[in-house]
Ligand SMILES: O=P(O)(O)OC[C@H]1O[C@](O)(COP(=O)(O)O)[C@@H](O)[C@@H]1O
């Protein structure tokens with residue numbers, strides 16, 4: 639590489655510098671949230687390396703235990719869980735963590751920590767050993783309880799509208815960190831040789847509509863009539879069916895190109911599969927900040943009241959017009975069901 643070529647290489651805005659600049663926008667900011675975001679970025683770099691080397695080391699494959707969801711844990715689920723918890727504990731800003739891989743709230747011992755983190759350490763576990771994009775999803779809340787003691791359940795069961803930050807890391811053809819603190823959505827690409835995340839996708843916005851739909855059609859027979867109807871409409875319109883089976887990857891693509899990701903309630907899983915606290919809420923905050931929408935079919939995800947750390951909810955997320963069309967179909971099929979019921983009742 640010539641000197642000219644080398645000097646032509648863009649040295650963009652690092653994540654660190656971006657976080658600092660954003661902090662300057664908030665005169666009363668004390669830097670704890672900035673530090674927390676850096677702690678997450680550090681753990682992401684370590685987990686990224688583990689994922690890249692999984693095929694060369696023995697951390698691929700099943701771990702041999704099940705998590706609270708009754709799912710077989712993969713070794714990388716466990717490694718990622720340990721790495722993020724350790725980074726957040728050592729960082730000192732987080733008093734308690736909710737993780738997909740742990741049944742109970744994880745107390746970090748940082749009683750002075752102002753923040754709570756809900757995390758899906760490794761998303762898309764079924765794709766770990768087959769070299770398909772996977773991710774990490776996180777939500778950040780300010781604690782409600784006084785500093786100086788452990789995080790409480792009330793601290794952990796906050797609505798999505800209470801989030802102060804949310805984001806995801808996608809470990810794909812490149813590794814990216816995408817996050818929001820409520821002032822838009824920005825994406826950073828990891829430059830492995832420099833070990834830095836660089837701003838590559840400033841102010842991400844999602845198109846109001848699109849022609850991509852993501853749903854596991856393998857469960858088609860278990861879908862509600864309205865969802866079957868919407869899938870039919872997508873087919874008639876020659877939309878592209880795209881389903882990676884990693885929520886983060888399907889969401890990321892649809893956010894950049896326009897589209898809708900759906901994990902509806904099914905006869906087998908009446909509340910769907912995805913978890914409100916560490917999957918749906920985080921992506922709902924991001925999609926809304928990007929101009930999109932996230933719903934459980936009738937309500938805004940961010941306004942749902944959590945009652946359980948690992949509760950599930952149906953998820954329809956992406957371009958506003960597409961999510962609203964699904965909501966209309968669900969509402970009208972509800973209405974026709976109830977009118978049929980009342981008609982029969984009166985006969
Ligand atoms: O195989 P299914 O039922 O379509 O489910 C796939 C979905 O489940 C998930 O893998 C659930 O997340 P985890 O891998 O973190 O458990 C999502 O990433 C994905 O969208």
Ligand SMILES: [Mg+2]
Nearest residue numbers: 758761762917
């Ligand atoms: Mg997940």
Ligand SMILES: [Mg+2]
Nearest residue numbers: 738758760761
């Ligand atoms: Mg997971």
